[in-house]
Amino acid sequence: MSDKILVFGHQKPDTDAIGSSYGFSYLSNHRPVGALNTEVVALGEPNEETQFVLDYFGVKMPRIVTSAKEEGVDTVILTDHNEFQQSISDIEDVTIFGVVDHHRVANFNTAAPLFMTVEPVGSASSIVYRKFLEAGVEIPKEIAGLLLSGLISDTLLLKSPTTHPTDFKVAEDLAKIAGVNLEEYGMAMLKAGTNLDSKSADELIDIDAKTFELNGSKVRIAQVNTVDINDVLGRLTDVKEAIKSYMTAGGFDDFVFMITDIVNSNSEIVEIGSHADKVEAAFHFSLEDDHAFLAGAVSRKKQVVPQLTEEFSK
Amino acid sequence: MSDKILVFGHQKPDTDAIGSSYGFSYLSNHRPVGALNTEVVALGEPNEETQFVLDYFGVKMPRIVTSAKEEGVDTVILTDHNEFQQSISDIEDVTIFGVVDHHRVANFNTAAPLFMTVEPVGSASSIVYRKFLEAGVEIPKEIAGLLLSGLISDTLLLKSPTTHPTDFKVAEDLAKIAGVNLEEYGMAMLKAGTNLDSKSADELIDIDAKTFELNGSKVRIAQVNTVDINDVLGRLTDVKEAIKSYMTAGGFDDFVFMITDIVNSNSEIVEIGSHADKVEAAFHFSLEDDHAFLAGAVSRKKQVVPQLTEEFSK
Numbered sequence A, B: 001m002s003d004k005i006l007v008f009g010h011q012k013p014d015t016d017a018i019g020s021s022y023g024f025s026y027l028s029n030h031r032p033v034g035a036l037n038t039e040v041v042a043l044g045e046p047n048e049e050t051q052f053v054l055d056y057f058g059v060k061m062p063r064i065v066t067s068a069k070e071e072g073v074d075t076v077i078l079t080d081h082n083e084f085q086q087s088i089s090d091i092e093d094v095t096i097f098g099v100v101d102h103h104r105v106a107n108f109n110t111a112a113p114l115f116m117t118v119e120p121v122g123s124a125s126s127i128v129y130r131k132f133l134e135a136g137v138e139i140p141k142e143i144a145g146l147l148l149s150g151l152i153s154d155t156l157l158l159k160s161p162t163t164h165p166t167d168f169k170v171a172e173d174l175a176k177i178a179g180v181n182l183e184e185y186g187m188a189m190l191k192a193g194t195n196l197d198s199k200s201a202d203e204l205i206d207i208d209a210k211t212f213e214l215n216g217s218k219v220r221i222a223q224v225n226t227v228d229i230n231d232v233l234g235r236l237t238d239v240k241e242a243i244k245s246y247m248t249a250g251g252f253d254d255f256v257f258m259i260t261d262i263v264n265s266n267s268e269i270v271e272i273g274s275h276a277d278k279v280e281a282a283f284h285f286s287l288e289d290d291h292a293f294l295a296g297a298v299s300r301k302k303q304v305v306p307q308l309t310e311e312f313s314k
Helices: A015-030 A048-057 A124-135 A141-155 A167-178 A182-192 A229-233 A236-250 A276-283 A305-312 B015-030 B048-057 B124-135 B141-155 B167-178 B182-192 B229-233 B236-250 B276-283 B305-312
Strands: A005-008 A038-040 A075-079 A095-101 A115-118 A209-214 A217-226 A254-261 A266-273 A291-294 B005-008 B038-040 B075-079 B095-101 B115-118 B209-214 B217-226 B254-261 B266-273 B291-294
Touching: A005 A015, A015 A038, A015 A048, A015 A075, A015 A124, A015 A141, A048 A141, A048 A182, A095 A124, A124 A141, A124 A167, A141 A167, A141 A182, A167 A182, A209 A305, A217 A229, A217 A236, A217 A305, A229 A236, A229 A254, A229 A266, A236 A254, A236 A266, A266 A276, A276 A291, A276 A305, B005 B015, B015 B038, B015 B048, B015 B075, B015 B124, B015 B141, B048 B141, B048 B182, B095 B124, B124 B141, B124 B167, B141 B167, B141 B182, B167 B182, B209 B305, B217 B229, B217 B236, B217 B305, B229 B236, B229 B254, B229 B266, B236 B254, B236 B266, B266 B276, B276 B291, B276 B305
Parallel strands: A005 A038, A005 A075, A075 A095, A095 A115, A217 A254, B005 B038, B005 B075, B075 B095, B095 B115, B217 B254
Antiparallel strands: A115 B115, A209 A217, A254 A266, A266 A291, B209 B217, B254 B266, B266 B291
């Protein structure tokens, strides 16, 4: 085994997973005291948004690995995740040297003390930025760009309620170092991730979908980002067919499909299933042709799941 | 429920548990940005060493609580521990706002993102000290004294192999602020925790004892700190009787009793049981009258348990 440490974000990496791991690996190797020998790697292919970011800042996608041991490495650092099921396949067989994350802590444990920083902020990249400042290490322009992109991606350009009050200054600082206009660059980046035309209806409803058990009902809640809700609504007949097939195959009671307008920070909610009344009550709207507009909603985690959880429990 | 947050160290608090929680509560209430309304409490009575520290710096022992909900509080901050079985009785029913710790992470999970800082350093108090610096909050003299005492206690005055390279500077800085001579104060404090004369032999072998399963053998490993190993060896006949009764009652195969000289950083090892040969092999010494000298050993965690684990597995 070499003394090399692998640094990576979660499986199915998004821009914050790639940005935070890339930045933290660089910082770890360049600390004036206690520098490490790390390599950033990824646990999957970049999505279209992340590819845009890498191309924009001229950064090569980290190589993709599936096992630390196969790389001859027995020590790892995790960014943007901690739960073992989201991590590298042999996470339970290696030493976890450090964690930088902004999620809840669950299904995680170590045999020995480690470096672990978790903060309830908008992105793991925000924490990595602060660690650069604490260590007094200068941030290269392209790394500032990657960290900024991670924050923009996770907070939909600081519009999501998951944005922390400190994130606005972080974004401003990073945009300056990266040499980009925050609003212009951010919108271009988010739009790059919304190229839905090439996706089939089956793919659309599975880009970012999670299953929830709500008071005994099995509910699928999916989300897509777009710059024009009508582009997706225009395909509603196909989408509804895809949803119905998916529900039958998976035994779902309801399927909630959230079409989020990243320009204006609103969503259209499509509901198929046996609890349309509960969905209407949760969001105080009336469904027409199985869908309705939900002003100001961009976060599934904060603006949809809790409201449905409460209504289904009544 | 009030908006108050309780801050506390682990059950059976030691000096680092009290020092780190006291210091972190003060810091949390005095942050220039994001100040909280916290109260430091404790999960048990102070030991003699901790009582010496509190008296020395004129600090009142935090009040002792057993449940957060009974205090009308539903949010807590943990220092010097994270494992739920070492925490407050209703830890699974409250919100964990933050953690500051230097142990492995295990039996710990949260429902939401939190503030969590874990570092593999000599004491939780070392981390709290760094957080004062990061926040730019001035450290009152008595809090510097408590944090310094936590570090001295956990590292036996920076002699234990658990001491981190950064801890020496931390101790130097804190001693300056606290207005004490590190060596003189540290030795006086450690001695205050070694008043063994008042303890019965049964109490001696249970002051700090843990059970280990070593390759199918049930082994108890206990440790006492003293300024003169001969004071304890003078009571060896009584101690051996107490150990044998304890082993019979608990069905132990071996009892390893570590008498640690905190002045010279050595230990005498007493071994009673069926694997004396393995204990001798592990430490490369010969037991005489069931005991032998182990030069330089002060840490059960790093200098005794791993060596026995390896030898028993042969």
